[in-house]
Amino acid sequence: MNNYDLIIIGGGAAGLSAATYAGRSMLNTLIIEKFSYGGRINDTLKIVNYPGFIETTGRELASEFRQQAENFSTNEFVHGTVTSIEKVDDEFIIKTKRRREYKAKAVIIATGTSSRVLGVPGENEFTGRGVSYCSTCDADYFKDKDIHLLGSGDVALEEADYLSKFVNSINMIIMHDEGEFDGNALEVEKIKNNPKVSYTWNSKLSKIFGDDKVSGIEVHNEKLDKNFTLTSDGIFIFAGMSPNSDFLEDLVDVDEFGFVETDDKMETKTAGLFAAGDIRDKSLRQIVTATSDGAIASVYAERYIRARGER
Structure with a gap:
């Protein structure tokens, strides 16, 4: 020893x-x-x-x-x-x-x-096949794809900005009311001016599905208390x-x-x-x-x- x-x-x-x-x-x-x-x-x-x-x-x-x-x-x-x-x-x-x-x-x-792993249905099953936690690791796999990103803190905003250089579009799933982010003002302003980025507000990720790889996700809108199914080529999770x-x-x-x-x-x-x-x-x-x-x-x-x- x-x-x-x-x-x-x-x-x-x-x-x-x-x-x-x-x-x-x-x-x-x-x-x-x-x-x-x-x-x-x-x-x-x-x-x-x-x-x-x-x-x-x-x-x-x-x-x-x-x-x-x-x-x-x-x-x-x-x-x-x-x-x-x-x-x-x-x-x-x-x-x-x-x-x-x-x-x-x-x-x-x-x-x-x-x-942080959320533990939602499909998350573990599709990790590496459409579910990712690192944009620098996996951005190339999503070139010209339409993807989703969970989170609105500094890391999520920075990652969304980076991913926008590769993908066709990004929809950010954010649990807050419209216009509310968790990140710093500089990163918020940058992402708001990014034409590839859109938002799904007041929502949480509830399910990830697909066959060989991710083909869609389900989100729960907290305000409406309703589930919505969204087509997706993949999702990046930045939930802390x-x-x-x-x-x-x-x-x-x-x-x-x-x-x-x-x-x-x-x-x-x-x-x-x-x-x-x-x-x-x-x-x-x-x-x-x-x-x-x-x-x-x-x-x-x-x-x-x-x-x-x-x-």
């Missing part, structure tokens, strides 16, 4: 920020990432609100984050899926899906979120995010949605176990707040280790 001062689970903005601060503190650190370093920011097409960058892409910013974290020889990077964390005799034992085990004096959880916190079990307290509760030092109810980034119960989930969380968690993880006389 490999021993470390600190293990960071998750290599997104929060995790890589934590790794940079851990490197500056010369902590022997392991960063475990399930998919791609940078996390969900890799799917962000344009970033205009991160300090120091007038405009950049998610992939470019993620690359900068990783290069900076890799600049410290005390940081080690591996790919893996963490299945459990256990605290034994004041140390943490982390197990992965590939039956690897690691030990650490402190741990930072930065596993972020995943696209769910925290990747299932593997933490009783080590942390979570809110009603599964987001991890921490104090202002990013520490959970378990001493030595910290959480940073979108997985936390907090009011604003942005790249800049994730990097801030990562820095704070790493600083206090180092102080936790030092206070125990282990540095």
Whole structure:
């Protein structure tokens, strides 16, 4: 079993920020990432609100984050899926899906979120066959098609704008009254001026159907209390995010949605176990707040280790 001062689970903005601060503190650190370093920011097409960058892409910013974290020889990077964390005799034992085990004096959880699955009939059946949660992944498959998109927040608006470059038309299914969006004013104004975009208001997705692939959807109009069937070549779902916190079990307290509760030092109810980034119960989930969380968690993880006389 490999021993470390600190293990960071998750290599997104929060995790890589934590790794940079851990490197500056010369902590022997392991960063475990399930998919791609940078996390969900890799799917962000344009970033205009991160300090120091007038405009950049998610992939470019993620690359900068990783290069900076890799600049410290005390940081080690591996790919893996963490299945459990256990605290034994004041140390943490982390197990992965590939039956690897690691030990650490402190741990930072930065596993972020995943696209929320609604569980409507047909959603799981047609995922990958007309149901998608990522425009940059699947836009090419819908070239010149007539599609639907669920949601009206910042992500949904940005994704709709991107998809409009590929598809013939987009109809946005929005649960609010006509004219009400959840996104920021700049993105709202842009999408309202997009001739390819139309709207179905006061409605929720209730069913997805088809044969080999999606051919239509059913929506429920809340005001009229009626169901309507709409022809569709596919649907993109942007209905919020769910925290990747299932593997933490009783080590942390979570809110009603599964987001991890921490104090202002990013520490959970378990001493030595910290959480940073979108997985936390907090009011604003942005790249800049994730990097801030990562820095704070790493600083206090180092102080936790030092206070125990282990540095």
